[in-house]
Amino acid sequence: MVIVMKPSATTDTIQALVHQLEQDHPEVRVSITKGVGCSILGLVGDTSRIDQDKLIIHKDVDRVMRVQEPYKKANRKFHPHDSAVRVGDAVIGGGGFTVIAGPCSVESREQIIDVAQSVKASGASLLRGGAFKPRTSPYAFQGMGTPGLDLLLEAKAETGLPIVTELMSPKYCELFEEKVDMVQIGARNMQNFDLLKEVGQMSKPILLKRGLANTYEEWIMSAEYIMAAGNENVILCERGVRTFETYTRNTLDLSAIPAIRRMSHLPIVVDPSHAAGMYWMVEPLAMAAVAVGADGLMVEVHNDPACALCDGQQSLTPEKFRRLMDKVTPLVELMGKTLT
Numbered sequence: 001m002v003i004v005m006k007p008s009a010t011t012d013t014i015q016a017l018v019h020q021l022e023q024d025h026p027e028v029r030v031s032i033t034k035g036v037g038c039s040i041l042g043l044v045g046d047t048s049r050i051d052q053d054k055l056i057i058h059k060d061v062d063r064v065m066r067v068q069e070p071y072k073k074a075n076r077k078f079h080p081h082d083s084a085v086r087v088g089d090a091v092i093g094g095g096g097f098t099v100i101a102g103p104c105s106v107e108s109r110e111q112i113i114d115v116a117q118s119v120k121a122s123g124a125s126l127l128r129g130g131a132f133k134p135r136t137s138p139y140a141f142q143g144m145g146t147p148g149l150d151l152l153l154e155a156k157a158e159t160g161l162p163i164v165t166e167l168m169s170p171k172y173c174e175l176f177e178e179k180v181d182m183v184q185i186g187a188r189n190m191q192n193f194d195l196l197k198e199v200g201q202m203s204k205p206i207l208l209k210r211g212l213a214n215t216y217e218e219w220i221m222s223a224e225y226i227m228a229a230g231n232e233n234v235i236l237c238e239r240g241v242r243t244f245e246t247y248t249r250n251t252l253d254l255s256a257i258p259a260i261r262r263m264s265h266l267p268i269v270v271d272p273s274h275a276a277g278m279y280w281m282v283e284p285l286a287m288a289a290v291a292v293g294a295d296g297l298m299v300e301v302h303n304d305p306a307c308a309l310c311d312g313q314q315s316l317t318p319e320k321f322r323r324l325m326d327k328v329t330p331l332v333e334l335m336g337k338t339l340t
Helices: 010-025 052-056 108-124 144-157 168-181 193-199 214-227 256-263 270-276 279-291 316-334
Strands: 002-005 028-032 039-045 061-066 084-088 090-091 096-102 127-128 163-166 182-185 206-209 234-238 268-270 295-298
Touching: 002 010, 010 028, 010 039, 010 163, 052 256, 096 108, 096 316, 108 127, 108 144, 108 316, 127 144, 144 163, 144 168, 168 193, 182 193, 193 214, 206 214, 214 234, 214 256, 256 268, 268 279, 270 279, 270 295, 279 295, 279 316, 295 316
Parallel strands: 090 096, 096 127, 096 295, 127 163, 163 182, 182 206, 206 234, 234 268, 268 295
Antiparallel strands: 002 039, 002 061, 028 039, 084 090
16 A cells, blocks of 8 residues: 655644554554655555555545555555665766676686676676576586685676675575675575575565566565565666577566666666677677666676686677677666766
8 A cells, every 4th residue: 555645744743644554454564755745655565454445534634545566665656666775876867877797606706806896897886796606507617616706706806896696595694794795686596585585685686587488466465575675776688588588598577677667766777788688699688778767787707708607608898899889878877877
């Protein structure tokens, strides 16, 4: 349920109504969002016993709406303005546009520092790199593990770029809390609900990738798991979904961006590298993502893609990434966003 207060409602009046609602209905929690010219109360829990007509006649209530969607905290009806998540100096959402770049996996100190320096010089604000890698084959390179995290920290020390890397198990939450600036939950773990509850208790922003074949509502519900556990700094990431087409690795769902912006206030970024699976498609898909309103990009960059231990075929060279940024930057401005 959403209660929109009148502009004339005072803070004391709003707090009194919140207190009364929670006292009369202990199964309901009320959050207050300050909007432009009004305040909005979001009621989470079993609101079936609340008398809507009684609320409507309250002198400071403008209108009351029942929310049909099963997600509350991530719902735009509760939070009509775009959310923004800060990671270091970068701001994702709320008019801020951020580019995350780096290799699929950390392979060596020289590799990750070289790539970090090059992507920063081209305009990236965050460094991505996998220390733990979920792979389809148990015989494929699984990442360097904790030594990979240490190398990411060295790259951060060299460049100042905050680091983004994937968390696969709750047992590493404490380690990631200590060392990582933004925690990525990969597509295969989008509905790992125990993991989502754990990262919901972390203080770090969470980048939540869409599952291989999940609906928008399922995706937002996974974000709701994280937010319900206490962490509301969630960024959604569209990375392509599985369809009948086999030419590309996945099919980038560009319609997800305007759809999610209508359904939720959470920022949304696009990963064109995993969507296409081919480096030469990254640039046009990235440009299209900016054009439909994405809040950022996540691009794989490797200094020697032919020798990469993971996903070299979809990685841009530093030079190709620089050319991409030269094209993306004016388009971001044209869309009314600020590159951060």
